[in-house]
Amino acid sequence: MPKWTIFDYVDPVDGNLIRAWTVRLQKKERAKLNQRLDSLAVHGAGMIPGIISPTGIPSIFKLKIRGKVQLRPMLCEGPGRGEEAFTLLLGAFEVSDDYDPVGAPLLASRLRDCLIKDMRRRVLHERVS
Amino acid sequence: MSGLVDKLRSEFQDEEYRHSYAEECLNTTIATQIKILREQREMTQSALAKKSEMLQPRLSVMENADYSSWSISTLKRLARAFDLALAVKFEAFSEVVLDFEEMSKETLSRPSFKDDPMFRSAKVKTHRAFRRRRYSESDRQTAAGLQMGLSFMGQVVELPHPISRNNADYSQNLLREDSNASCVGIAG
Numbered sequence: 001m002p003k004w005t006i007f008d009y010v011d012p013v014d015g016n017l018i019r020a021w022t023v024r025l026q027k028k029e030r031a032k033l034n035q036r037l038d039s040l041a042v043h044g045a046g047m048i049p050g051i052i053s054p055t056g057i058p059s060i061f062k063l064k065i066r067g068k069v070q071l072r073p074m075l076c077e078g079p080g081r082g083e084e085a086f087t088l089l090l091g092a093f094e095v096s097d098d099y100d101p102v103g104a105p106l107l108a109s110r111l112r113d114c115l116i117k118d119m120r121r122r123v124l125h126e127r128v129s
Numbered sequence: 130m131s132g133l134v135d136k137l138r139s140e141f142q143d144e145e146y147r148h149s150y151a152e153e154c155l156n157t158t159i160a161t162q163i164k165i166l167r168e169q170r171e172m173t174q175s176a177l178a179k180k181s182e183m184l185q186p187r188l189s190v191m192e193n194a195d196y197s198s199w200s201i202s203t204l205k206r207l208a209r210a211f212d213l214a215l216a217v218k219f220e221a222f223s224e225v226v227l228d229f230e231e232m233s234k235e236t237l238s239r240p241s242f243k244d245d246p247m248f249r250s251a252k253v254k255t256h257r258a259f260r261r262r263r264y265s266e267s268d269r270q271t272a273a274g275l276q277m278g279l280s281f282m283g284q285v286v287e288l289p290h291p292i293s294r295n296n297a298d299y300s301q302n303l304l305r306e307d308s309n310a311s312c313v314g315i316a317g
Contacts, residue, residue, distance in 0.1 A: 002132055002133070027143065027145055027146055027149075028145055028146075028149040030146070031140075031145070031146045031147075031149035031150040031153070032149055032150070032152075032153050034140070034150065035149075035150045035153035035154060035157075036153065036157075036194075038133055038136070039157055039194070039229075042133060042229075042230055043232065047161065047232070047233070047234075048157050048160065048161045048194050049160055049161060049164045049192050049193055049194060050160065050192070050193030050194045050195050051157070051194045053195075064194075064195045065195075066195060066197060127136070129139070129140040129143075129146065
């Protein structure tokens with residue numbers, strides 16, 4: 001049974017951009033993404049090596065999902081204190097050793113700051129299959 | 130009942146989806162088991178790399194959920210280094226999902242030949258139950274509540290006899306259960 005809760009960051013104007021980003025992915029990519037998110041929900045970050053990777057920006061991690069398109073969704077642990085949760089902050093790709101959108105980890109860090117100020121800016125992860 | 134299975138029941142009706150999902154399960158499971166087996170044997174990546182005749186950076190890449198370029202020959206070399214047999218088999222999707230959900234340090238650890246209880250004691254006879262599935266303590270508690278049947282995807286699966294694959298417990302259980310022929314493995 002899932003032990004960790006996965007949330008999506010919600011923009012006050014544009015709504016759930018994680019969902020919007022996921023909807024645009026190919027079915028195969030969505031399957032891989034969902035498997036990784038299920039792994040996080042069931043096992044957390046400590047069991048599977050490399051399930052999340054650091055980005056160089058404090059508290060911001062990425063999922064690395066290989067394929068024709070390199071998925072690099074940005075996420076953070078929590079950010080509520082002591083909660084067993086991850087929050088997906090920003091959908092991103094890696095193209096030619098750079099992120100799309102450019103500076104994705106920094107953007108994600110700003111979204112995390114916004115979320116910490118207002119924890120209503122997230123919803124339970126909306127799965128797209 | 131498996132929450133993950135509930136979530137996947139409708140998604141897996143799509144062929145491309147289920148194959149992609151299962152492929153990721155395979156990649157993450159192998160990477161995790163290599164790390165767990167290495168740590169079980171208190172080996173560094175460098176020591177394992179040397180023993181399996183590969184470079185440490187390559188091993189480091191393989192011990193990562195992101196790696197997907199597995200080859201049987203590389204896995205055979207790792208099996209040799211761990212003093213384990215390599216088993217490659219085709220599996221039903223239901224088994225893949227349940228295995229993945231139950232994955233833990235205990236379910237992925239394996240004894241080297243010298244610690245393999247089957248070959249350590251003449252008292253131990255072939256025990257089919259011990260060649261079957263591994264359930265952790267929490268799984269057993271869940272299973273106990275479900276009595277003898279676990280309905281999954283329209284099939285009824287017999288629950289296994291509670292067994293820990295922790296090496297010490299495994300060995301003790303094996304010796305203890307030697308005289309008890311009532312062990313039940315997953316029907317299959």
